[in-house]
Amino acid sequence: MSEAIRPAGVFDTRYEEDIALNRTRGEHATSLGSFLLLMCLPLISAAGPLGLNWFPLHWIGTINHIAILTIAVQGLNLLIGYCGQISFGQAAFMAVGGYTSALLGIHWGIPFWLALPLAAAFTGFIGILFGLPALRVKGFYLAMSTLAAQFILIWFIHFPLEGLTNGSRALTRIPPPTLGPTIREVQALPVVGPQNLQFVAQRGPITFSSAAEMYYIIVPLTVFLMLAARNIRRTRTGRAFISIRDNDLAAELLGINVFYYKLQAFFLCSVYAGIAGALMAYHQNSLSITSFMLDHSIIYLAMLVIGGAGFPLGPIFGVTIVQTLTIIIIPAIAPGIGAFLRWLLPFVQSANLSSALTLLLRGGILLAFLLFEPRGVAHRWEILKISWKLRPFSHE
């Protein structure tokens, strides 16, 4: 783990220095510099006030999406990578967070800043409910019970709550987050249908409606949640998680209330999912049940495996790699492979080739990682750091 690696020539004299995340001025400068650079990206895009076009605007939306998924996968990392439990329902928990925050905004006019924590807390509560089987079952059987969460939650949003959530049709008109004194206008919905509730329009001095504006909510929150996960890992709660993952019997006999901490892990995992879902809702201004299905839950698991479960950086690596693959590499190579396939197998329908190739290549990459690097990219990253640690001298 990264705790074992320190810059050469740095000798700690206090425990405070030993446990610090940034040990040297260089590391401090790098962290701060990266954050500032990240904060500058929309400013130097076409959306910025300077009129520069250095950074492609459509990448801002891509970064937002990557950041949102990173939050969801970091939640899984806390549950799976640290606490050793399993969940096949992360997408459904994101749906709970997304729909809760959106409905709070649409029907009750609750501002985003309140809707977000409420949605996170509610999703956390639902997570605890579905974590209860962890008292009795482990491994494969726990996986099956979380699979139930995926189907039950999505069914519940789809059918019994159809009047609120629009069922299989998209839920739109999610009011953008605003800052400052906000004007609310209650309007009747122009749409005729099962939805007879009112619609609250919001306007304020600062409105976060475009991707570049949402960026300033999503990215800092993502950075904060990544740091929070890192801090949880290195304090009492995180060590309880690790103890349960590595030896739940020893953990119980050495004073850790195993069930209580398993539930905390499910709670945390769902809170992260809830926040990710809420950000997704307000980023897209609409929600559709089809973006929270089982295949999404499984892709999030795949992202965690590819990135490296149990490493703080794992989710960032995993989501970035899979999304880059999906957005950039596959569209680039799809025409070539498509032409080849049409030549090789003339009877194959090539209309949906790109999406089919996405699934195929994602599956292939996951399989390759499971076979050749089951501990993920983050593990490679640690090895790389260790090899650099030896220059010029290895110390501890």
Add this chain to the structure above:
Amino acid sequence: MGETTALLSIDQISLNFGGIQALQDVSFDVAAGEILAIIGPNGAGKTSLINSINGFYRPQQGRILYEGYDISDVPPYQRARLGISRTFQNIALYTNATTLDNLLAARHIHMSSNLWSGALFLGPAKREEIAHRRSIEHIIDFLEMEPIRKSIVGNLSYGMRKRVELGRALALEPTLLLLDEPMAGMNAEEKEDMARFILAIHQLQQITILLIEHDMGLVMDVSQRIIVLNFGQKIAEGAPAAIQQNPAVIQAYLGRAD
């Protein structure tokens, strides 16, 4: 060894798994501050006894009194809070964590930070980390583990892992330390080191030690009193010299001379 000073009293406990009688009417006292060894042939019920004291097994009959209170219904994780700590026969460390993390994890019951304060890592959680790190470093120093402080324990040698496990048990600041075969599978040097540590723990920290061990020479040297189990029953109890002469013990270990 008066009744009043007993730290732990095992009162007629019986434990069975289906048809197998693991423990049968076993009673004995552990006096505060002594080193008591439990010996017996394989399958005699020694580990079952320790697991019962720990709360991992629930004896069907009998009581376990700790500091005069019946702890039969206390769940395992709360028995650790009472001051009962242990090591395991087959090392049960947190394999993918560092030595420091393993030891700090055992400070759990002495720490108070929670999800929220830990996530923010501001004043209180940070101060707590540093304070407990300091107490862990005393143990690392005492057990001579400085070079492996930040090693992943899964990569350590067998003898070292046994030592980390002892360190983890000590990090709990126990009153009663249960050691399940702390020297199994070690070479002579490692055994001597371990015996030295056990005696030092006993003398310097006044921790009561309940020890299971197969190495008779060592048991006779280290322990003040010995209890012998055979087929789940207590067959002898006494000072090491008396146990060596006890005909029931000789018969259990060597068989009857017909």
